[in-house]
Amino acid sequence: MTTDAYFAELTEALRAAGVPEEQIGRTTDELRGHLAETGTSPEEEFGPAARLAEGLGGLAPAPGEPDGAAEHWTWTADLFNDRRMLAVHGDQGWEVESLDALGRFVCRRAPGVALAWEYRREVIKGGRRTRVLDELEPEGWEPCGEWLVYGYFKRPKAATDGPAGARPSVPATPGKWLFLSRRGKALLGAWFVVVSLAYFALGLPGYAVVFIALGSAVTAALTAKLETDRGRVEATRGK
């Protein structure tokens, strides 16, 4: 990214955060002056423009300070539904801070004008991590959690949408925390039947546990393989 493109992105993101034009001009002049002295590139010195804009727009809490005014919400979805629900909730200003040990999305939403977020999921195991990070970080994507073979990445929509990336009014925190797709529900139902049959037919809970573990491993491996294959095909097409 050129220095001008970086500052254009930063300007848009600051506008989206409601920073006055005059202050934006002052800030970008100051940062350009800083670069003239360090001789570094803007990304190297300031990080992704969208993230810097958060710090300069007053939306990010001060490091180490309590973040009492922000809303917090934890939820989850199955692998067929997670990307769709991330898009919906990201659009409502929810920022994923991490994935907890159960694979749930731990989110916060800034008070005042919330930023909308976009997300993507990538397979990062099997030696793909470095390549995926190298491809996504220059575009402003930041890792926000990992689950099984997947890495989740976030980016404020202001990075691509400009002022349209801000949400002055957002819906209340959802009461639900579990978002299953139809396929997820069907699989869960089928799985419950198989486990019940195994339990009653074999009579030993140990067998049921083996079935559950085996089935989960096969499902995860199959899904990961499909995703990896698709990634390979897309990478080959891109060449």
Add this chain to the structure above:
Amino acid sequence: MCPMAADRRSSWLKGVLDLLVLSCLTDGESYGYEIAKALAEAGLGEIKGGTLYPVLNRLEQAGLVEAEFRAAERGPGRRYYRLTDAGRTRLTDEGAAWTEFHRAVETRLHAGGTAP
């Protein structure tokens, strides 16, 4: 510096960077690059612009520093920051609190057998 040491330093700095930036202005005004250089020379490691300017922005919003942009004869202008009275008071109060905390850490570490 190895990445682990850099992470550790960055984590320690989080609680005290605002104060350190304020302390760079006690002898008079200064600007971003010069502040970063002063902190690096003091042995606090390299503070990138992406970390420093949000701090300066926050301090200005809080009225602890005030800033003035001045055009330069050659090259881009600079924004000079100086301490306000509120900033000076904050630095004195919080500086004393930090020193007290630092002393408690030091006492505990030495009591735990760590060499000074």
